[in-house]
Amino acid sequence: MTARVSVAPQDPVEFPGEPRWLDADEQRAWRAWLYSAQLLMDRLDRELTHETGISHAYYEILVALSETEGRMLRMSELADRCLSSRSRLSHAVSRLEERGWVRRQICPEDGRGQLAVLTDEGFAALEAAAPVHVGSVRAHLFDQLSPGQVEAMRDLGETLLRHLGPR
């Protein structure tokens, strides 16, 4: 993490000069954010996987598909929505195909493209998993926060998204 190690006055190319180290308050804020984010994601993923056999990554794919007209999306569009690389998504869809939850279909408008289509079995699996996931998010996130904190969380997230966000 942000160790306060002193460094020789030699300039690394991209980050020249002595960096502005984090002060004690920033340290504390950063660690609290990092630890809580890691623990929360880990917890949600574990509970979902354990109760339903669906990892959070797979869950996001199923959700993204279920929210579209026709329950289908181009592979790259799906990858973008899931914050996933093309390659990663391709592998993941292959594994979902093996489970019978998604199938591939050649895209009519663009011969290069593929459509990932959510099957009825896939939708049923999602329906079964959704209450578990919502339960976890409530228990470990919303039930722990005041309305003001929820508001702050949204504000924080949206501010960061404006900087990091999809282009």
Add this chain to the structure above:
Amino acid sequence: MTARVSVAPQDPVEFPGEPRWLDADEQRAWRAWLYSAQLLMDRLDRELTHETGISHAYYEILVALSETEGRMLRMSELADRCLSSRSRLSHAVSRLEERGWVRRQICPEDGRGQLAVLTDEGFAALEAAAPVHVGSVRAHLFDQLSPGQVEAMRDLGETLLRHLGPR
């Protein structure tokens, strides 16, 4: 159904009946948090790995060791501080050992235990990486936020940690 082996000393969550679904505001807050957290972590890890060849996971191990008296820790203590499983840490330390940055040492007080010790080379690698990491955290996090937002971030993180947190 599932055996539900609870690893953490925490109540397993029950998911009875119809869940309390997220309303539109909660949805929005949740997605903003989730996406921003994923993007930020991904960004920090990528920049660090790209500039220094050290992944964020390895960086955390080096930092944890560097902050202790004697720059050494028991394997399990190190795993806890890095939010890592024992197995994962054991693998990671093996790879850090191959790089010459950490070495294992039998624990004098407990024959079962191992100490992970940060070498001088490891400390030097950390010194070189630290400015890069701090630069990323500043650029993508603190430079984007107002003082009030930083305060809110700390509050949020600490509130969640009280619920999820270690022991």
Add this chain to the structure above:
DNA sequence: GTAGCGTAGTTGAAGGCTTGACTATTCCGC
């Protein structure tokens, strides 16, 4: 029509992570 380039998506190898089993050691009650 075809050359050249950009885009969409897949693939395979390499390596990291997780799970569960396994060894070795210590602790504790007798």
Add this chain to the structure above:
DNA sequence: GCGGAATAGTCAAGCCTTCAACTACGCTAC
């Protein structure tokens, strides 16, 4: 001391992700 339970750590198998090719198609200009 001794036997059983608990603890520390490692290891192997399998899954997942990444990276760097690679195939296939579309678009534009000549």
